[in-house]
Amino acid sequence: MGNDLLTVVYESDYASLGTYTNNTGSIPVAVSSTQTPTVSVTPVSYSAIVSHPLSVTVAVAGAAGSPVPTGSIALNSGTYASSSVAMSGGSATIVIPANSLAVGSDTLAATYSPDTAGAVNFTGAAGISSAVTVTRKISTPTVTALPNASNITTAQALSVSVYISGDTGNPAPTGSVQLSGGGYTSATTTLINVGAKISIPAGSLATGSDILTANYTPDSNSSSIYNSATGISPTVTVTAAVKATPTVTMTPSATNITATQALTVPVAVSGGIGNPAPTGTVTLSSGSYSAQQTLVSGAASFTIAGETLAGGADTLTASYSGDANYG
């Protein structure tokens, strides 16, 4: 090792004897104990999908005629770092797991570490690949629309849960959904944790068999990952509600009053125990008197000023307007 001088000796044979003399020549050659091998990094493709694994072959070689390097290699790119992998025949293949590389242009760096036998002839070495273009695969998510009932009346609201499912390994879809069908179109609703709950007010859906369509629109965070998508609900049967007849009760503050005396008339409209309180208005009338009030919790109260009612026997009539449940 070091600088060796190689000497070449020429000796003439019988044919050249007398014509040529013997002669010598020499040349210096530098000889080192180890050499730095070449590390080549070759992915199976230079165009990769971030959600797919990528197979990378790393080959380590010395100069021509050198022994096969032995040892291990490790691969790095961005935040990804492989474990150390033993080589066989001077190379090793490492599979980079899905979603390990950054989207964009990446280089893959490999490091060769010789083992005891390899260190006799080789030093450690490193190599990098050419640029690998890593992209996302734009996918179409699954849209699921689940009503909370399959049969409702026009007097009942319907709650619909909408879920957006993206590909495994991709970020959760973000954006908004809109529900339509049966003559109804909801407002655009922003997804929260890949879902949205949309309440369809009573009486909004047409009677018959309705199918609701949920349309997903990705926002700027998801538009490079997901397409817009549509999903439909199971059929919802909507029937016309049979309106119940509520009980209207008046309890005047007095049954006999003077001409100048005011009269208070509470009016209660009841659908019965367990039924929702009637909403809407109630109109109280008697002769030329008529007044209307909106029910609050099924009740209203009228005050008829003195000198309003005609003298004699007057009949008070309370009329209820009706609502979605009561006629």
Added chain:
Amino acid sequence: MSNSYTFYTSVEIVPTITVTPSATSIAKAQPLNLTVAVSGGGGHPTVTGTVSVYGGGYYPKVVRP
């Protein structure tokens, strides 16, 4: 009467040896190829004979050019 003698004087040529290595710097585990050319120069016959190489602990190997 006269005697005459013709003397033929031969002048031996020192051939030129050219050694071309495959590399001038190598690792000890790396082989080295040497190309050796022995030439008598223009107009002279082809040089015949043997060449051998030694040095750096390498044992000579005789090769007929």
